[in-house]
Amino acid sequence: MAGDPxxxxIRGLCKSFGDVPVLHEVGLAVQRGQVVTIIGPSGSGKTTLLRCINLLETYDAGSITIDGVEVGYRDEGNRRVRRSERELAPIRAETGMVFQMFNLFPHLSALQNVMLGLVKVRRMPRPQAEALAAGWLERVGLGDRLRHLPSQLSGGQQQRVGIARAVAMAPKLLLLDEITSALDPSLVDEVLAVVRTLAEEGRTMILVTHEMAFARNVSDRIVRMAQGRIVADGPPASV
Structure with missing residues (x-):
C-alpha cells in the first residue's frame, strides 16, 4: 500500500570487479507485491545487481535491506562487518532465485531438488516437505515428472523445477535472472506462463529479461540500466 515501507x-550500491566498476550508486525501492523488470544491454550490471541482493556477490559500498534487514553486513560500533554464512542462511532463505542455467542437482529427482531446501534450510519434516514439493511441481505442470532426473527433462521442464524450488521456500522476494535465455524458443512460453501466474498472485519479483513483450505485460515497473546505472524507472508504458 502507498506509504508502506x-x-x-537499495541505496548507493557500488560494485567493482578488480579495477572495473560495474555498479555505480544504484538506488532502487520495491514495494510488496510489485513486479519490477530490469532491462538494458549486456554488461549494464543487471545480473550483478540481482546477485548482490542475496549476496551471491559482495558489494563494495551502499546498503541493501529486505524487510528492514541489511542483507550483507551488520554494524559493530562504527564498523561494517560482513555477516557470517550462518547469519546469511536465514536471510537468503527469504530470497528465492531462479538462474539462467537451472542449477539443479543432477543426481536428484525433480521432487528431491524441490524438497532439499525445505528440509535443510526450513527444517521441515520430510513427509511435509515431500507433499509441499509435489504440490508445487503439480502447479507448474510437472506432476507426472516427480521422479525424473534433470537429464530426463527438457530445458523448459528443468526451469519450471527451478521455479518450483524457489517458490516452495515461501520467500518474501523472487529474483529471476534471464530464466528463458538458455531455452529453445519453443519452450519459452511454458516458463513465462508460470511466471505470469505468480505475478497475478501478487508475489514480489525482480526479474531480468530480454522478453520485452512479456516484461511490458507482467510488470508494474520497468527499470532500465546502462553502464552500471539506473537511467529510467517507471511504468511500462512510459519506459
Whole structure:
C-alpha cells in the first residue's frame, strides 16, 4: 500500500570487479507485491545487481535491506562487518532465485531438488516437505515428472523445477535472472506462463529479461540500466 515501507531498499550500491566498476550508486525501492523488470544491454550490471541482493556477490559500498534487514553486513560500533554464512542462511532463505542455467542437482529427482531446501534450510519434516514439493511441481505442470532426473527433462521442464524450488521456500522476494535465455524458443512460453501466474498472485519479483513483450505485460515497473546505472524507472508504458 502507498506509504508502506518498501520490501526491498537499495541505496548507493557500488560494485567493482578488480579495477572495473560495474555498479555505480544504484538506488532502487520495491514495494510488496510489485513486479519490477530490469532491462538494458549486456554488461549494464543487471545480473550483478540481482546477485548482490542475496549476496551471491559482495558489494563494495551502499546498503541493501529486505524487510528492514541489511542483507550483507551488520554494524559493530562504527564498523561494517560482513555477516557470517550462518547469519546469511536465514536471510537468503527469504530470497528465492531462479538462474539462467537451472542449477539443479543432477543426481536428484525433480521432487528431491524441490524438497532439499525445505528440509535443510526450513527444517521441515520430510513427509511435509515431500507433499509441499509435489504440490508445487503439480502447479507448474510437472506432476507426472516427480521422479525424473534433470537429464530426463527438457530445458523448459528443468526451469519450471527451478521455479518450483524457489517458490516452495515461501520467500518474501523472487529474483529471476534471464530464466528463458538458455531455452529453445519453443519452450519459452511454458516458463513465462508460470511466471505470469505468480505475478497475478501478487508475489514480489525482480526479474531480468530480454522478453520485452512479456516484461511490458507482467510488470508494474520497468527499470532500465546502462553502464552500471539506473537511467529510467517507471511504468511500462512510459519506459
Amino acid at each position: 518498501p520490501l526491498v531498499s
